[in-house]
Amino acid sequence: MRTAEPRIDREETLRWLRETDRTATEALLARAYEVKLEHIGRKVHFRGLIECSNICRKNCFYCGIRRDNAAPQRYQMTPDEIAECGAQAMEAGYGSVVLQAGERSDSRFAAYIEDAVRRLKAVGDGSLGITLSLGEQPQAVLHRWFLAGATRYLLRIETSNPELYAKLHPEDHSWHERKQCLHGLREIGYQVGTGVMVGLPGQTMEDLAADVEFYREMDVDMIGMGPYVPHAETPMAEQAEGFDAARQLDLALRMVALTRLALPDINIAATTAMQALHPEGRELALKAGANIIMPNLTPVRYRPFYKLYDGKPCLDEDPEACRHCLAGRIAAIGEEVGYRALGDSPRFQRRQAEASEVTAG
Ligand code: SAH
Ligand code: SF4
Numbered sequence: 001m002r003t004a005e006p007r008i009d010r011e012e013t014l015r016w017l018r019e020t021d022r023t024a025t026e027a028l029l030a031r032a033y034e035v036k037l038e039h040i041g042r043k044v045h046f047r048g049l050i051e052c053s054n055i056c057r058k059n060c061f062y063c064g065i066r067r068d069n070a071a072p073q074r075y076q077m078t079p080d081e082i083a084e085c086g087a088q089a090m091e092a093g094y095g096s097v098v099l100q101a102g103e104r105s106d107s108r109f110a111a112y113i114e115d116a117v118r119r120l121k122a123v124g125d126g127s128l129g130i131t132l133s134l135g136e137q138p139q140a141v142l143h144r145w146f147l148a149g150a151t152r153y154l155l156r157i158e159t160s161n162p163e164l165y166a167k168l169h170p171e172d173h174s175w176h177e178r179k180q181c182l183h184g185l186r187e188i189g190y191q192v193g194t195g196v197m198v199g200l201p202g203q204t205m206e207d208l209a210a211d212v213e214f215y216r217e218m219d220v221d222m223i224g225m226g227p228y229v230p231h232a233e234t235p236m237a238e239q240a241e242g243f244d245a246a247r248q249l250d251l252a253l254r255m256v257a258l259t260r261l262a263l264p265d266i267n268i269a270a271t272t273a274m275q276a277l278h279p280e281g282r283e284l285a286l287k288a289g290a291n292i293i294m295p296n297l298t299p300v301r302y303r304p305f306y307k308l309y310d311g312k313p314c315l316d317e318d319p320e321a322c323r324h325c326l327a328g329r330i331a332a333i334g335e336e337v338g339y340r341a342l343g344d345s346p347r348f349q350r351r352q353a354e355a356s357e358v359t360a361g
Contacts (some may be wrong), residue, residue, distance in 0.1 A: 002350065002354070003219075003265060003347050003350050003351060003354075004039055004263070004264040004265040004346075004347065005264075006216060006261065006262045006263065006264075007035060007261040007262070007264060008258065008261040008262055010209055010210075010212075010213055013209045013212050013213075013258050013261075013262070014205060014206065014209040016028050016254060016257075016258060017205040017208050017209060017251075017254060017255075017258070018205055019254075025250070025254060028254065028257050028258075029253060029254075029257045029287065029288040029289075031257070031261070032256070032257030032258070032260040032261055032288055032289035033257075033287055033288065033289060035260055035261055035264050035289065036260055036264075036289045036290075036291060038264070039264040039265045039346060040265070040291045040346065042334070042335045042336055043291070043335070043336050043337070043338035043341075043343070044286060044291055044292065044293055044330050044335050044336065044337055044338060045095060045096070045267070045291065045292050045293075045337075045338045045341065045342075045343030046092075046093075046094040046095070046096070046292075046293055046294070046295055046326070046337065046338075046339075047094065047096045047097060047098045047129075047131060047269075047292060047293075047294045047295075048085065048086075048088070048089035048092070048094040048096070048097040048098070048294070048295055048296075048297040048319075049097070049098050049100060049294040049295065049296050049297055049298065050077070050082060050085045050086075050097055050098065050099050050100065050297050050298055051100050051101065051296070051298040051302065051303075051306040052076065052077045052082055052099055052100070052101050052116065052298075053074075053075060053076040053077065053101040053102060053104075054072055054074055054075060054101070054102055054302075054305050054306045055074050055075075055076060055101070055102050055104060056101075056102025056103055056104070056135075057102070057103055057104055057105060058102070058103050058135065058173060059169075059170050059173075060158075060168065060169055060173065061168050061169060061170075061234060061235045061236045062168060062197070062200070062228060062230075062231070062234055062236045062309075063231065063234065063308050063309075064231035064233060064234060064307045064308050064309060064310075065102055065305075065306065065307070065308060066234065069233050069234065071233050072304075072305040072306075072307065073305050074305070075302050075305055076112070077298075077299070077302065079112070079115050079116055079119050081299060082099070082116045082119060082120065083116075083119040083120065083122075083123060085097065085297040085298070085299070086119065086120040086123040086128055087123050087124070088297055088319050089123075089128060089297060090123050090124040090128060092295075092319065092320075092323045093337075093339035093340045094295070094339075095127070095128070095129055095338070095339070095340055095341045095342045095343055096128060096129030096130065096131060096152075096342060096343065097120060097128055097129070097130060097131070097297070098131040098132070098133055098154070098294060099113065099116060099117070099120070099130065099131070099132050099133070099134070099150075100132075100133040100134065100154075101133075101134050101135075102135070103134065103135030103136065103137075104134075104135075105137070105138075110137075110141045110144065110145075113132070113134060113145055114144055114145060114148045117130055117132075117145055117148040117149050117150050118148050118149060120149070121148070121149035127340075127342075129151060129152065129342040129343075129344075130149055130150040130151060130152070131150070131151075131152035131153065131154060131193075132145060132150045132152070132153050132154070133153070133154040133155070133224075135155070136155065136177060136178055136181045137181070139184045139187075139188070142181075142184060142185060142188055142190070143188050146188050146189065146190060150190070151190060151191060152190055152191040152192075152193065152221075152222065153185045153190040153191070153192060153193065154193035154194070154195070154222065154224050155178065155181060155182055155185065155192075155193070155194055156194055156195040156196060156197075156224060156225075157175070157178060157179065157182070157194050157195070157196060157211075157214065158178075158196055158197055159196050159197070159200060159203060159207060159211065160196065160207070160210045160211045160213070160214035161203075161207045161210060162175040162176070164200065164202055164203060164207060165178075167202060168200065168236075182194060182218060182220075191221040191222060191344065191345070191348045192218070192220050192221055192222070193220060193221060193222035193223060193224055193267075194214075194215065194218060194220050194223065194224075195223050195224040195225035195226075195269075196208075196211045196225055196255075197225075197226065197227070197228035198225060198226065198227050198228060198248070198251050198252040198255050199227050199228045199247070199248040199251050199252065200228045201228075201236065201239045208251075208255060211255070212255070212258050212259055212262050213262075215259060215262065215263060216262050216263060220263070220266060221266055221267065221344075221345045221347055221348040221351075222266055222267040222268070222269070222292070222345055223259055223263075223266060223267070223268045223269065224269045224271060225252070225255060225256065225259065225268070225269070225271065226252060226269075226271035226272070226273030226274055227248040227249060227251070227252040227273050227274065227276075227277055228248070228273075228309075229248075229273055229276050229277065229309035229310060229311060230243055230309065230310060231307065231308065231309045231310050232310055245277045245278070246277075246278075248277055249274065249277040249278050249281060249284070252273075252274060252277075252285075253274075253284055253285060253288045254288075256268060256270075256285050256288045256289050256290050257288045257289050259289070260288070260289030260290075261289075263347065265345060265346040265347040265350070266345045266346075266347045267291060267292050267343070267344075267345040268285075268289060268290040268291060268292065269290060269292040269293070269294060270282040270283075270285030270286050270290035270291075270292065270293050271285070271294070272294065272296070272312065272313065272314075273309060273312075275313045275314075276309060276310075276311040276312055276313055277311075279313075280329070282329070283329050283330075283332070283333050286330070286333060286335060287333060292343070293326060293330075295319065295322050295323060295326055296314055296317075296319070296322060297319050300315075300316060300317075300318055303315045303316075
């Protein structure tokens with residue numbers, strides 16, 4: 001069983017990114033949806049999102065919880081609260097959770113997360129899949145969290161262009177180290193996810209085509225990619241004038257479709273940032289080739305403090321309401337929810353099978 005071959009090359013990707021005709025764009029999205037049906041089917045898998053802390057040592061210029069933003073009250077959920085979110089996920093039939101936070105590199109944080117992962121592993125029958133999204137970490141820490149039970153890691157490269165990356169971050173943030181971290185995750189045995197922000201100031205269509213190429217070169221298992229959405233309390237807010245939400249969403253949807261064509265058998269998230277730009281943004285992403293949704297499980301009282309960008313939806317919706325709302329939205333577009341399943345990407349499953357064939361041979 002081989003991983004699926006790409007259905008598109010870089011030149012065609014670039015052509016589609018430059019396409020201005022709406023009808024033609026619809027055809028691209030429909031083609032990507034067909035490829036999704038062929039390789040993934042109609043099942044959408046849920047990953048309950050737990051935003052366990054907004055404390056961050058980094059200062060990315062675009063992000064609302066960057067270190068130098070004094071506005072949000074800083075919080076860290078207790079291990080009990082995290083386990084409670086895990087229990088809610090189990091009860092709701094979500095097969096997996098994602099633990100996400102600002103980045104920290106102190107040993108107390110490493111121990112806190114290790115404990116949280118163990119607590120989540122102990123929920124119910126122990127079947128919850130655990131994804132981490134906790135920024136760049138030393139290899140030993142990533143290994144420790146893997147041994148505790150986390151099996152997937154999402155680390156967006158943000159842009160595959162190191163020069164653009166340098167403009168979006170302070171000098172001590174390194175694109176090369178971030179990329180190295182992605183390699184390290186693969187070595188450990190994680191299912192590896194990455195992604196970019198689409199529509200960043202200064203980002204060209206060539207950059208976006210190169211991003212899709214980067215996903216392929218890195219041979220990732222999952223993608224979490226969404227539109228860049230300005231946040232008023234960040235250094236990039238002043239570049240937000242003229243921000244065109246419709247254009248931004250259109251570009252992000254095209255990127256989802258192009259990524260599906262390039263990597264037919266991976267998991268692609270319909271991210272919340274899509275919904276920040278359009279009430280049905282996530283459904284549109286599912287129809288453009290995405291197959292994963294991350295319902296927010298963070299306790300409602302913490303949500304106002306975890307705003308990476310402005311206009312983040314569902315700030316006051318409790319998880320129960322969220323579950324019903326999402327199930328209805330998914331049924332309305334003719335898809336089904338894959339309850340109580342891990343929903344690993346077929347690509348990862350094939351990679352595992354190939355590795356065991358080699359060992360057996
Ligand atoms: N601290 C971790 C995880 C939390 S941030 C990390 O940085 O990896 C998760 C993602 O939020 C980032 O990777 C970035 O792509 C996204 N993000 C931050 N600010 C954003 C903005 N203004 N618009 C859209 N996405 C944003
Ligand atoms: Fe911190 Fe992640 Fe935001 Fe950067 S994107 S400031 S690392 S939370």
